[in-house]
Amino acid sequence: MNDFKEALRINPQNSRNHNNTYIQEILKLNEKYYSQEYRELYKAHFLEEFLELKRAFPDIDFEYSGRFKSEESMKEKILRKIHEHKSGNIYDNFANKIIVYSVNNNTDEEILKDACFRIAEFISSYQNEISGEKFEELSDKRKDYISNPKESGYQAIHILRKHIKENTPNFLSETQIRTFRMEEHQKFGQASHAHNYKKGKAITPSKCPIFLKISHSKKTGLYKVHELSPEESYKKYTEYITESANFSKKERSHF
Helix, strand or coil: CCHHHHHHHCCHHHHCCCCHHHHHHHHHHHHHHHCHHHHHHHHHHHHHHHHHHHHHCCCEEEEEEEEECCHHHHHHHHHHHHHCCCCCCCCCCEEEEEEEEEECCECCHHHHHHHHHHHHHHHHHCCECCCCEEEEECHHHCEECCCCCCCCCCCCEEEEEEEEECCEEEEEEEEEEEEHHHHHHHHHCCCCHHHHHCCCCCCCHHHCCEEEEEEECCCCCCEEEEECCHHHHHHHHHHHHHHHHCCCHHHHCCC
16 A cells, blocks of 8 residues: 555544554654655755746736645644544645746736646646656645635635656645735635734744745756755744734725
């Protein structure tokens, strides 16, 4: 039985009594996803997908970013889901975000929404023939919050895919696609993850996600992906949290 099927086999019914054996089983199953081997696989995919998107959509101005969960954050989420009688499987350890800013310099929101759907369809059907990497979308996990916004006003398309490559471990990654106005609402409006997170406990460096950055050399024309250090990632995340949390309730209601 492969890792992916094994992950689906483990279900919340096994955790009714929060059995310690079950908890150790699901933690053991997921520990590979925060190993350096899997991080390198994700980083390679992250860069390849960015380049494919640039080639496929020269008319769209977009921002592409990525992150993976820290070991502590992943374990905490697994345990929280188990105690809520949900599956302990984690699908968003590796995540990309695409923010659409314009299409041929046009920033009309309906045009940008259409671009989001174009990108979503490209990602869901994309297969890398050069590297041999294949993708299988988990269609039952797709979330279209653009057509059906959350009660908070949150909007985005969420796509979950399984990465398949011969002689390479399989893994899952989530891609979120939204317009820049949706991103502003996510950051400053009622849908603000940072604002809602502040109602709970503050994040610590060990729980902070690790962010990726793409650099471009004008001399060689090549792109490279870099993994920010835990300190750099923590600084980036806390600046985001602080900027959002400092928005007043009145200001937030304008979004």
